[in-house]
Amino acid sequence: MKLNVVPPRTGLLWVRLGIQTFVRQPLALAGLFFMYMAVVIVISQIPVLGPLIGGLLVPAATLGLMAATAEAAGGRFPLPTVLVSAFRAGRQRARAMLVLGAIYTVGSLAATTLGGLLGGGTPSGAQRSDASTFVTLLLHLPLFIMFWHAPALVHWHGVPPAKSLFFSVVACWRNLGALLVYGLGWMGVFIAVGTVLGLVGGLAGGAGLARTVMVPAALLMAAMFSTSIWFTFRDSFAADAAPSTAADPAP
Structure with missing residues (x-):
């Protein structure tokens, strides 16, 4: 397994490939994404253990x-x-x-707890909630980078967990330009789709219809985004030999 360094413009290619692949199999990919979300919601309802089990399964679900x-x-x-x-x-x-x-569960719980503590110094409850959410997301960013490629490296390349986290960080850093373009590209897609749907929904039936349309559209866009993640991994690493799991597709 070796690292590929790609030019920044590859980020837009990842966005386009994610959209094209989703359009090719919309029912299957959207259905699997919604199935994953349903499982997360059900698990989250389990008292005390719900967040722990949910975090434990995040890398496996991402890989799926x-x-x-x-x-x-x-x-x-x-x-x-x-x-x-x-x-x-x-x-x-x-x-x-x-x-x-x-590892993800421990890191996520630590980031959430610390985010709540650091974001709890504002005077009003609403401001405190917004600050806590922002700080929590910011603290999760290193965790997201560590786990961006880690599950795929473990599954398709047999990399040990600790090394997979390290290699994921290195790959994200070496391809930072492409990932920034990728993120900006998806941001532009979300804004464009949201603007169009908001205008159409508002003209057709007012603000209520616009909000009704936006919810399923946002979920579909999230499913489309998740589809594109595969391509960021595929182009960031190359296998030295044939894949070791015949039951699963090779990167």
């Missing part, structure tokens, strides 16, 4: 959505079983993915 994209990009129809790809690649890979999940 990436595997679904790889299937769709290869012209295949992704089945629901692709969401558990992390647990179909052997005991060693599954254990490594759960180790990643444990």
Whole structure:
């Protein structure tokens, strides 16, 4: 496995490939994304253990959505079983993915707790809530970078959990220009779609209809964004040999 350094303009290519792949298999990819969201919502309702279990499964779920994209990009129809790809690649890979999940859970809980403490010094409750949310998201940013490529590195390249986190950070740093363009590209897409839907909904039925249309549209856009993540990994790393899991698509 070796790192590829891509030019900044590749970020726009990742956005375009994500959209094109989603359009190619919209029902399957949207359905899998909504299935993932439904599982998250159900797990979050479990008292005390819900957040812990949810965090533990985040890397595996991320890998499942990436595997679904790889299937769709290869012209295949992704089945629901692709969401558990992390647990179909052997005991060693599954254990490594759960180790990643444990690290993510601890990191996320620490960032959330610290964010609440650091953002709690404003006078009003609303301001305190906004400040806490902003600080919490900011503290999660290093965690997102560490886990951006880590699940895929563990699954498709057999990289140990600790090394996968390190390599993910290095890859994100070396391809920072492309990732910034990628993020700005998606921001532009979200703003453009939101503006158009808001105008159309407002003209057709007022603010109420506009809000009604925006909710499912935002979920579809989130599903489309998740589809594009696979391409950021595929172009950032190259395999030295054939993939080791025949049941899953190669990057």
